Amino acid sequence: GQSLEQPSEVTAVEGAIVQINCTYQTSGFYGLSWYQQHDGGAPTFLSYNALDGLEETGRFSSFLSRSDSYGYLLLQELQMKDSASYFCAVREGGNTPLVFGKGTRLSVIA
């Protein structure tokens, strides 16, 4: 079977750095993606890692270690607007649907 594990909730202070981890067990692996979803909104794409290492996009970075079946999303200089749910997702095959984790609810506090 397939499973993705990520913490259900994380709280961090405005201006700080937070890391959201994701471990996965899937039959195949074609890449790890991250999506952000604000309450009442639609998920929006943040990043994608197919190879090991760090991908940086502004305040957000995503890391992947395929040997450890592990990745994380790093959010720097946290802002109140970053309060949202964050989902990791894995593509098991080249043309198969994404499998989503259960999501991590990030609360940014002043």
Next chain:
Amino acid sequence: EADIYQTPRYLVIGTGKKITLECSQTMGHDKMYWYQQDPGMELHLIHYSYGVNSTEKGDLSSESTVSRIRTEHFPLTLESARPSHTSQYLCASTTLGGPGELFFGEGSRLTVL
């Protein structure tokens, strides 16, 4: 900005009614998906399509059906709605190949009384 549209955004109906949730995208994407999501919960894949006349069921057992007669249009139909169908339904699309960034519609929030 994603060009994928869902209607209706909100719908309240009685048990036993037939409903169709519409999803259209203007990006020419081949792959389209329907997800079901309760507030604050995970996304469950219920149907997907890789092109015209291609439809597959997802992981979540669903009493809904879909059709893909045109590339841009992927409607979801519930023949007989029940209170257990109360949820948010999200449509998404992407291109074949590549990293597969999903573009989501704003969702249709369905309440069945």
